[in-house]
Amino acid sequence: MKQLLFAILAVLGLAACSPSETGEPQGKGAAAPITGEVNIYSSRHYDTDLALYEDFTRETGIKVNRIEAEADALIERIKAEGEFSPADLLITVDAGRLWRAEQAGILAPVDSAVLKERLPAHLRHPEGKWFGLSTRARIIIYNKAAGVPEGLKTYADLADPRWKGQICMRSSSNIYNISLLSSIIAHKGPAAAEQWAKGVVANFRQPPQGNDTAMIEAVAAGQCRLSLVNTYYLARYAGGDAKAKAIYDKVGVIFPDQDGTGTHVNVSGAGLVKTAPNRANAIRFLEYLTSESAQRYFADGNNEYPAVIGLKPNAAVAGLGAFKPDPLNLAEIGRHQAEAVKIFDKAGWN
Numbered sequence: 254m255k256q257l258l259f260a261i262l263a264v265l266g267l268a269a270c271s272p273s274e275t276g277e278p279q280g281k282g283a284a285a286p287i288t289g290e291v292n293i294y295s296s297r298h299y300d301t302d303l304a305l306y307e308d309f310t311r312e313t314g315i316k317v318n319r320i321e322a323e324a325d326a327l328i329e330r331i332k333a334e335g336e337f338s339p340a341d342l343l344i345t346v347d348a349g350r351l352w353r354a355e356q357a358g359i360l361a362p363v364d365s366a367v368l369k370e371r372l373p374a375h376l377r378h379p380e381g382k383w384f385g386l387s388t389r390a391r392i393i394i395y396n397k398a399a400g401v402p403e404g405l406k407t408y409a410d411l412a413d414p415r416w417k418g419q420i421c422m423r424s425s426s427n428i429y430n431i432s433l434l435s436s437i438i439a440h441k442g443p444a445a446a447e448q449w450a451k452g453v454v455a456n457f458r459q460p461p462q463g464n465d466t467a468m469i470e471a472v473a474a475g476q477c478r479l480s481l482v483n484t485y486y487l488a489r490y491a492g493g494d495a496k497a498k499a500i501y502d503k504v505g506v507i508f509p510d511q512d513g514t515g516t517h518v519n520v521s522g523a524g525l526v527k528t529a530p531n532r533a534n535a536i537r538f539l540e541y542l543t544s545e546s547a548q549r550y551f552a553d554g555n556n557e558y559p560a561v562i563g564l565k566p567n568a569a570v571a572g573l574g575a576f577k578p579d580p581l582n583l584a585e586i587g588r589h590q591a592e593a594v595k596i597f598d599k600a601g602w603n
């Protein structure tokens with residue numbers, strides 16, 4: 254009995270002192286030596302991401318293991334795995350999802366001089382819980398054959414009754430629309446946001462349906478005159494085959510709010526998992542993602558704008574035109590997500 258008690262105390266004692274010995278504050282992996290690998294949970298799946306991982310391994314000798322799934326599933330999985338999760342980094346799209354991960358308590362702050370220097374402040378969480386690594390803008394598109402929609406310059410203008418029966422939108426359950434409305438709440442308050450949503454709903458040509466790609470095709474076909482889409486979807490058509498280019502040529506682009514707060518942008522980003530067993534390697538990978546070559550892979554994989562200041566997007570993306578982005582901190586967009594969902598409900602934007 255005495256021996257058993259001693260054994261238990263010895264185990265407890267060992268467990269209690271090991272984190273402070275290593276000086277590593279985080280998680281179960283704190284006591285483990287660097288194992289030469291990093292485990293990435295990603296909701297992205299582009300060919301260029303593979304090149305990105307290989308390049309990192311070549312440069313550092315650190316092996317990249319990845320699990321790919323839908324963002325919310327990955328967040329749930331990390332939560333369920335708890336302190337035994339092998340996840341080091343979560344990579345996903347949209348500040349709304351990064352905010353959900355943060356709210357789920359699965360992300361840890363990273364204090365990195367490299368990340369602070371390379372990434373603009375509004376594209377990263379104020380405490381370093383996630384970092385935006387490439388950006389996309391949510392833009393107005395119009396059917397060119399129906400003519401340039403004169404006077405349509407802002408998101409607010411979409412609620413003008415003169416566009417009655419001419420606007421198609423995807424569902425409000427989609428995170429891109431939730432984040433856009435969150436940015437409107439942040440800038441103008443919930444009452445103005447609700448008025449806007451109601452005004453846009455009153456202009457719907459049809460009940461919300463389809464994704465951003467369906468919106469582009471509906472606008473190109475003249476089924477709808479106006480819609481909102483993320484830039485990378487349109488850039489895909491611009492850089493696609495002859496059939497895709499023919500669709501692209503029928504669609505005009507308006508970057509909203511150029512004389513005001515700027516066009517709403519969102520990010521693809523990553524955050525360190527709180528229980529990361531390979532914390533140092535994960536931070537090294539995050540920093541690597543801001544290198545010029547990694548930015549190229551990361552942004553081009555999905556026709557996005559590199560987040561690092563001074564780097565240019567690819568030709569298809571650049572072809573959409575230059576614009577002034579909204580410098581609102583994306584953490585602010587997360588904060589208004591729940592309210593945005595409620596407002597969409599009230600407005601009848603299904």
Ligand SMILES: [Fe+2]
Binds near residue numbers: 483
């Ligand atoms: Fe998307």
